[in-house]
Amino acid sequence: MRKILLAGAMALGCIASLCSLPAKAQGVSPNQMFGCNQSANYDASTSGATKLITGTSTKGIYVCGWNIMPGGTVSVQFVYGTQVTNPCDTGQTAITPAFQLTAQIGEIDHLPVYTGIKPVPTGKDVCILTNAGTAVQAILYYTQF
Secondary structure, eight states, X not given: OHHHHHHHHHHHHHHHTTTOOOSXXXXXXXXXXXXXXXXXXXXXXXXXXXXXXXXXXXXXEEEEEEEXXXXXXXXXXXXXXXXXXXXXXXXXXXXXXXXXXXXXXXXXXXOSBXXXXXXXXXXXXXXXXXXXXXXXXXXXEEEEO
């Protein structure tokens, strides 16, 4: 219950201050509160990595959460890396664990503010990685600066 109240208070504080982003990415601390104002959608039945967010050489990516709903048994993970042949095939690094999901039982972790998930370095793409050609709908919430 305390976590829910804290999350609500954080969200209200964010709304009250309009969740302004820091002017510079340098010196950003995971303890700073800033809002996530972007999302990437996935709605497919592919197996392997699919790029959701294209990285830039000047901006890091800060993941705030996700909603994942599978149509069947599948493992789903968010990763980052660069593309040589396939999305995120070089330097692939986990953002989340591989969630083992079954039909219509999803995974949700989302707040409107950044909560300290390890930032994605500049120049890296963010991908969703699935292990089966099962239908999956997902939304990844993030900000980039």
